[in-house]
Amino acid sequence: MYVQLLDLACGALLLTAVLVLWRRELVVIIRVFALQGAALAVLVGVLAAHENSAELWAVALGVFVLRAGVLPYLLRRALAGAGESRREASPLVNVSASLLAAAALTLLAYAVSQPLVALAPSAATQAIPVGVTVVLIGFFVLVTRRRALSQLVGFLLMDNGITAVGFLTTTSVGLVVELGVSLDVLLAVLVLQVLTTRMRETFGDTDLDELRELRD
Amino acid sequence: MLGALVHLAFGWRRATTWVSAASAGFVLATAIVLAVEVSRSGPVTAMAGLLRVDALSAFMVLVIGAVGLVATAATPAYFRAEIDDGRATARTAARHSLLVQLFLATMALAVLAANLGVVWVAVEATTIVTAFLVGQRRTRASVEAAWKYVVICSAGIALALLGTIVLNFAAAHAPGTAGLDLATLSAHASGLNPGVTRIAIALLVLGFGTKAGLAPLHAWLPDAHSQAPAPVSALMSGVLLSVAFYAILRVKVISDAALGAGFARTLLTVMALASLALAASLLIGQRDYKRMLAYSSIEHLGLVAFGAAIGSPLALTAALLHVFGHGLAKAVLFLGAGRVLQFTGTSQIDGVRGLIARHPALATTFGFGVLALAGLPPFSLFASELGIVRAGFTAGLGWQTTAALALVLVIAAALITNTSRMLLGAPSTSDTPAATPIPIALAGGLLACAVLGIVAGPLPALLDLATQPLAVTR
Numbered sequence: 001m002y003v004q005l006l007d008l009a010c011g012a013l014l015l016t017a018v019l020v021l022w023r024r025e026l027v028v029i030i031r032v033f034a035l036q037g038a039a040l041a042v043l044v045g046v047l048a049a050h051e052n053s054a055e056l057w058a059v060a061l062g063v064f065v066l067r068a069g070v071l072p073y074l075l076r077r078a079l080a081g082a083g084e085s086r087r088e089a090s091p092l093v094n095v096s097a098s099l100l101a102a103a104a105l106t107l108l109a110y111a112v113s114q115p116l117v118a119l120a121p122s123a124a125t126q127a128i129p130v131g132v133t134v135v136l137i138g139f140f141v142l143v144t145r146r147r148a149l150s151q152l153v154g155f156l157l158m159d160n161g162i163t164a165v166g167f168l169t170t171t172s173v174g175l176v177v178e179l180g181v182s183l184d185v186l187l188a189v190l191v192l193q194v195l196t197t198r199m200r201e202t203f204g205d206t207d208l209d210e211l212r213e214l215r216d
Numbered sequence: 217m218l219g220a221l222v223h224l225a226f227g228w229r230r231a232t233t234w235v236s237a238a239s240a241g242f243v244l245a246t247a248i249v250l251a252v253e254v255s256r257s258g259p260v261t262a263m264a265g266l267l268r269v270d271a272l273s274a275f276m277v278l279v280i281g282a283v284g285l286v287a288t289a290a291t292p293a294y295f296r297a298e299i300d301d302g303r304a305t306a307r308t309a310a311r312h313s314l315l316v317q318l319f320l321a322t323m324a325l326a327v328l329a330a331n332l333g334v335v336w337v338a339v340e341a342t343t344i345v346t347a348f349l350v351g352q353r354r355t356r357a358s359v360e361a362a363w364k365y366v367v368i369c370s371a372g373i374a375l376a377l378l379g380t381i382v383l384n385f386a387a388a389h390a391p392g393t394a395g396l397d398l399a400t401l402s403a404h405a406s407g408l409n410p411g412v413t414r415i416a417i418a419l420l421v422l423g424f425g426t427k428a429g430l431a432p433l434h435a436w437l438p439d440a441h442s443q444a445p446a447p448v449s450a451l452m453s454g455v456l457l458s459v460a461f462y463a464i465l466r467v468k469v470i471s472d473a474a475l476g477a478g479f480a481r482t483l484l485t486v487m488a489l490a491s492l493a494l495a496a497s498l499l500i501g502q503r504d505y506k507r508m509l510a511y512s513s514i515e516h517l518g519l520v521a522f523g524a525a526i527g528s529p530l531a532l533t534a535a536l537l538h539v540f541g542h543g544l545a546k547a548v549l550f551l552g553a554g555r556v557l558q559f560t561g562t563s564q565i566d567g568v569r570g571l572i573a574r575h576p577a578l579a580t581t582f583g584f585g586v587l588a589l590a591g592l593p594p595f596s597l598f599a600s601e602l603g604i605v606r607a608g609f610t611a612g613l614g615w616q617t618t619a620a621l622a623l624v625l626v627i628a629a630a631l632i633t634n635t636s637r638m639l640l641g642a643p644s645t646s647d648t649p650a651a652t653p654i655p656i657a658l659a660g661g662l663l664a665c666a667v668l669g670i671v672a673g674p675l676p677a678l679l680d681l682a683t684q685p686l687a688v689t690r
Contacts, residue, residue, distance in 0.1 A: 115411030116382065120389055135378060142371055148363065155371055162378045169385040180337030181377065184344065188370050191347045195363050202356050 003123045005046045010130040012039035013164060014106075017137045017157055021098045024091075026149055030075045033153055037067030040160055044167050047124065059178070063163070066182060071156060071189060078149060078193045092144045102137055109133040116169075124168045131168055134161030148196045152189065159185055239317065240288045243324065244281030250274045251678050259399075261330065268330030268399065271681035275536060276327035276462050278678075283454040283543040284320050286661040290551045291316070291447045297558045298445075308352065312445070318345045319451065323459045332396040335463050336373070336380050339427055342456060343369045349448040350440045361436075361443035368436040369427055376423025376463075383408075383416035383470070398466055402685070405473030414479065417471040421483050424467070427460035429514050430521055431490035438498075441510035442563065446554020449506070453513045453550060454543035461520055461539070468524060469685060477527055484525035485616055491518030492623040499630040506553050506563050508634055509546065512589055515627050516542045516597075522620050523604040526611045532683040533676075534603025541596035541665050545588040548661040552582040556638075568638045579639050581658050586635040588665055590628035596668035 016036035020029050041064035048056035091098060109132035116128050138157030145151050251274040253260060259270040269277075291313070298304035322345055326338035343366060351362030384396055390407040405413075426433035441449045464484075471480040495515035502508045516538065523535030553563075555578055560568050572579040588595035601624065608617030 112415065115409065115415065116385065119386070119409050119412050135374075139371065142367070151367060155367065155374070158371065158374050162374060162381065165378060166381045169381060169388075180334065180341075184337060184340040187344045188340070188366065191344055192363075192366055195347070195351065195359065195366065198351065198354065198359050199363065202354070202359050 002046065002050045006043065006050075006123055006127060009039055009043035009046055010127040010164075012036070013043065013134055013160070014130050017134045017161075018099065018102050020141060020153060020157060021102055021137065022095060024095070026079055026147065029150065029153055030072055030079065033075065033156060034068050034072035036157070036160055037069075037071065038064065040067055040164060043164060047167055062182070066186065067160065067163075070186070074189055074193055075149065075152065078152075078196050091150075092146060098140070098144065101140060102133075105136040105140060106133045109136055128165055128168050131161050131165035134158075134164060137161075148192075148199060152192050152196070155192075156185075156189070240281060240284035240320065243277065243320065244285050247274060247277040247281040251278055266330055266334060267328045269328060270685075271678055272462070272465070272536075272683075272685075273327050275540075275678055275682050276459065277324060279458060279540050279543050280320065280323050280327070280455050282540070282664065283547045283661075284451065286544065286547045286658075287447045287450040287454070287551065288316065289660075290450075290658060294446055294551070294554055294558075297555075301558070303353070312349065312352065312448075315345055315349050316447070316451065319349070319448075319456075323455060326459050327462055330397055330399065332380055332383070332398055332401070332466070335398075335466070336377055339376075339424065339460060339463060340370070340373050342459070343373065343427070346444075346448065346452065346456070350444045352445055352448075353443070358443040361439040365436045365440040368433060372423050372426025372433045374423070375419050375426070379416045379419030379423055382412060382419065386412040386416060402466075402469045402473060405470045408470075408474040410475055413471070413474045417467060417475065417480065418483065420467045421464055421471075421480065421487075424460050424463040425487055425521075428457050428464065428521075429460075429491075429517050430487045431494050431514070431518075432487075434491065434494065434514055437514060438507045438510040441513065441550075442504060442506035446551050446557070449509075449554070450547035450550040453510065454547040457513060457517050458520070458539040458543060461517060461524075464521070465524060468527075472527070481525045481527060484521050485613070488518045488522035488525060489616065489619060489623075491515065491521070492620055492627075496623045496626045496630070499627050499634075502630070502634060503565055504563050505556070505565050505568070505634070505638060506550075508565070508631065509549055509553060512627065512631060513542075513546060515624070516546070516589075519601065519604060519620070519624065522616075523600075523607070526604070526607050526613060528607050528611050529680075529683050531604055531607035531611070533679045534600040534607060536679055536682060537596060537668070538600035538604065541588070541600055541668055544661045544665040544668070545585055545595065545597060548658045548665075549582065549585040549589065551658055552578060552585060556582065565634055565638055569641045570639075572639045573642070581662060583635060583639050584662055586631055588662065590631050591624065594666050595662075596665055 013036060016032050016039060019032045020036075023029055023032065041060050044056060044060035044063050048060050093101065106129075110129045113129045113132050117125050119125070135158050138154050138159070138161055141154030141157060142151050143154075145154060250260075250269055251271075253269075253274075259268055261268050295304060295309040295312070299306065299309065319342060322338050322341040326335055326342065329335045329338060347362050347366045350365050351358050380396065383401075386408045387395065387401060389409065390404065422433070426436075429437040441453055444452060468480045468484070491514050495511045495518065499508060499511050499515070502511065520535045520538050520542075523531045523538065526532075556568060556571065556575075557563055559575060559578075562568065571582070588597055591597045591601045593599075605617055605621055608614075608620070
């Protein structure tokens with residue numbers, strides 16, 4: 001039961017990451033991102049039930065509020081400022097190529113995280129490659145998307161993946177660090193959101209192709 | 217205990233003109249006290265084991281304090297000119313001072329933290345605090361620079377977070393260690409699983425390397441440094457890069473104990489040579505003097521990384537001295553460049569001609585600063601570069617050192633050529649020579665850099681202590 005639920009949550013995590021690559025409308029992407037946050041919270045919840053730890057339950061709740069609630073809300077608010085016409089993400093790499101790349105990245109993640117799984121084989125650690133895949137897909141989104149908001153989602157995907165790896169290794173990094181990390185992510189997103197707004201004021205658009213002033 | 221004091225100092229931050237400089241001075245004073253304390257009685261721990269000061273931390277606080285003092289002392293003059301020209305308001309200046317204080321505080325936290333996780337949090341916090349400082353002018357270019365800065369640095373530093381988590385995982389499954397306490401980790405590193413640790417170290421070095429401006433993830437640096445207001449560029453280039461590099465040094469100790477010296481050395485050598493080559497190729501044809509200084513930062517951090525890669529006590533001492541000397545010289549230069557920009561209104565090298573005829577004092581300082589950067593005596597960069605090169609040849613890294621040296625010479629030539637085009641020649645416009653007061657801070661910074669090169673004073677003892685635990689034992 002525990003193993004199945006865990007795998008289900010990880011499957012949802014991976015699926016949502018791929019969906020972000022597949023869909024092009026920013027509204028849908030944000031909804032998928034919220035779904036992924038929920039999947040992450042479920043993952044932590046399953047671990048909490050398995051280890052019977054109240055602390056972990058609280059963390060799961062925190063993850064849910066932050067990643068399925070606050071962050072998507074911030075993204076949606078950033079999007080609301082952009083007009084109807086600007087809702088289409090236009091990736092540098094087309095969709096089918098991105099999906100192929102995602103498959104390649106998954107293989108890479110499995111290859112790279114072999115030593116991690118080998119160190120302490122268990123149901124949770126077997127799922128680590130999924131977390132790593134999400135990180136890699138996030139990075140891929142970050143470098144191939146042109147809209148500021150899509151890049152932001154890419155960054156958050158990376159972060160979701162990292163958090164998943166953190167929980168799957170089932171070793172807490174300490175409360176101070178945990179809090180600091182969450183706060184930093186939240187602040188980074190706020191900063192980026194303000195910057196997107198400012199960019200819209202100065203450029204009239206958040207297409208990063210416009211960012212061509214600074215280069216050698 | 218003294219570490220907590222540093223933070224108390226930042227607790228009250230008011231936006232009046234000289235408070236910034238005073239608190240930076242206070243950090244410097246605390247740093248000196250700390251340094252004396254540490255070299256006399258060993259590491260100090262504070263705040264329930266969250267902060268730990270050893271010789272290396274004390275040295276880094278010293279650097280932060282000194283460069284911070286130079287930068288903040290020049291800030292009032294900078295803003296007076298900006299406000300006079302209508303490019304800034306009193307409110308911008310106030311917010312600037314507030315953020316700079318936070319910036320200094322997060323950097324101090326990064327070097328004082330005893331836990332790798334806290335180091336990560338502090339380094340990421342510096343990104344957040346400085347994002348608005350970079351984008352302060354709200355022009356097209358500066359918003360673009362701020363966006364690139366936050367996205368690239370946050371993504372890079374996210375890799376470091378993944379590395380931290382993986383290292384934590386390795387530590388949890390090793391005898392004698394648990395958690396991310398730096399001292400325990402390095403003491404018990406030999407028990408870590410090599411496969412897992414290798415992944416962790418690669419991620420950590422790459423991640424913190426982003427923030428330190430090392431290739432391949434350096435793209436944010438020239439943009440951010442050229443668009444930020446002068447005092448912020450000075451702080452970012454002078455200390456922020458070295459603070460990030462400090463994290464790499466800490467990680468390297470763990471790596472050396474767990475994986476042997478080879479792994480981190482190869483990684484750092486490749487990154488260092490790539491940074492040097494990149495800086496050299498972009499400096500030769502550089503047309504913007506603030507970007508020129510930014511690329512020179514990449515070069516110097518590359519050199520420091522090379523020093524760390526060599527890993528002998530001489531190389532590490534030289535690398536740390538290099539951090540200090542580069543911090544002072546670069547801070548002075550960025551502040552000087554800020555003044556030049558205010559006078560001429562352009563950041564193009566071609567737009568500035570005959571500076572020495574119009575603003576003799578400023579031009580002289582700028583010129584000497586560039587000579588310091590190029591590594592000429594009597595400045596301390598000469599001594600430290602010499603040290604790194606000598607250590608490289610003794611350590612049997614012959615061809616790598618030769619390549620580094622050749623690149624450094626090319627860069628020095630490019631820097632001097634570009635600067636001489638700015639300083640010499642007939643003034644392009646026929647305005648009258650203005651008597652410009654040269655901020656004492658600039659001259660003071662350069663003087664300190666020169667003095668450091670001739671007599672290292674009481675520093676060697678501290679540097680010895682700092683490098684002892686870092687040196688590769690072979």
